[in-house]
Amino acid sequence: MRRVVALPPRARTLGDASDAFLAQPDLAASSRRSYEQTLARLRTILGAERPLNLLGAAPLSAAMTDAWSGVAPATWNRHVATVRSFAAWCERQGLVTDSIAVGLERRREPVDRTKAIPYAKLDRLWRRADVGLREQALWRLLYETAGRATEILSLNVEDVDLANRRAVVVSKGGATELLHFQAGAARRLPHLIAGRARGPLFLANRRPAPARYAGHSLRAGLATSAAAEGVPEHAIARQTGHKSLAVLHRYIRTGSLFRGNAAARVGL
Numbered sequence: 001m002r003r004v005v006a007l008p009p010r011a012r013t014l015g016d017a018s019d020a021f022l023a024q025p026d027l028a029a030s031s032r033r034s035y036e037q038t039l040a041r042l043r044t045i046l047g048a049e050r051p052l053n054l055l056g057a058a059p060l061s062a063a064m065t066d067a068w069s070g071v072a073p074a075t076w077n078r079h080v081a082t083v084r085s086f087a088a089w090c091e092r093q094g095l096v097t098d099s100i101a102v103g104l105e106r107r108r109e110p111v112d113r114t115k116a117i118p119y120a121k122l123d124r125l126w127r128r129a130d131v132g133l134r135e136q137a138l139w140r141l142l143y144e145t146a147g148r149a150t151e152i153l154s155l156n157v158e159d160v161d162l163a164n165r166r167a168v169v170v171s172k173g174g175a176t177e178l179l180h181f182q183a184g185a186a187r188r189l190p191h192l193i194a195g196r197a198r199g200p201l202f203l204a205n206r207r208p209a210p211a212r213y214a215g216h217s218l219r220a221g222l223a224t225s226a227a228a229e230g231v232p233e234h235a236i237a238r239q240t241g242h243k244s245l246a247v248l249h250r251y252i253r254t255g256s257l258f259r260g261n262a263a264a265r266v267g268l
Helices: 014-022 029-046 057-068 073-092 119-126 133-145 149-153 183-193 211-228 233-240 245-249
Strands: 166-170 176-180
Touching (some): 014 029, 014 073, 029 057, 029 073, 119 133, 133 149, 133 176, 133 183, 149 166
16 A cells, blocks of 8 residues: 655645646756646646645556547657656655556657668768759758758848857757857858848748758768767767757667768767
8 A cells, every 4th residue: 555754735735746846946948848738737637736645656547548548659658757757756755655657658659760861872962963052051051960950941141150150049949059060061051141141041932841851861860970980879969959868869770871970060
C-alpha cells in the first residue's frame, strides 16, 4: 500500500505541487511551457484541489488515457515524460514515497526514414550552374548553420552579419539565438542581398514547396557528417540547437558517405 509523508502546506494538493514543480528556477522556458500544458490538463481532469495522498498511479493513468489516448505516439510520449518528471520531483521533495507514474509506458514511435543528403551529392548540387542564387544561398545556410527551415526563411537582411558570418534568429522556443555560417553562404549572401538594407532576406512570390523537407534533410546532413567525423554529440547539439541528445539522434543517419569537413562547421 502506498504511503504519503507529511506535506508542506503549499504542496498538499495536485495544484500546489504542480505550481511548485513549474516554479523551479532551472527549468528552461520551453520546457516550462510544455510541462504546464500537460499538468494543466491533468488538473482539470483530476481536480487541482485533489490531495496528493489520493493521487495514486491508477487515477493518474486513467486521466492520461482520458486526455490523450488518441494522440500520436510522439505526443503521448511527451506527456508521459512530463508526468514522469513531475512524479520524480515529488519523490525527491518527499511529497510521496512511491512513484505515482508507475505503469505509464511510452509508445513505439514510427521510425523516421528521412535520409540525410550525403555531402558529395550536396557538393555536386551546389556546383550546378542551373541552380538559382536564392536557392543556393538557402541550401547553404540550412546546411552550414543546421538551422530550422522556418528560422532561415524568416531571416531579414538586417538580421545577417556578413562580417562575422552569423545571423540572428528566433528559435522554436521563442529565444533569440545566433547561427553561424561558413564560406559557402558567405560568398553568396552579398549577391543575394544586393545592397538592400532591410526586408526579407529571401524574396519570393510564394513559400518554396519543398522547403520543409529540404530543411530537415540538410539539418540532418550536418549532424550526420559531424558524427561520421567523430565530433562529440554535445558539440553537434550546440550547433543544431538540440537540448536533448535523444532528439539529436533522430537527425544522425547511417548507411551513406557523409564526409565533408563538418567538424569545421561545428567549430571544432
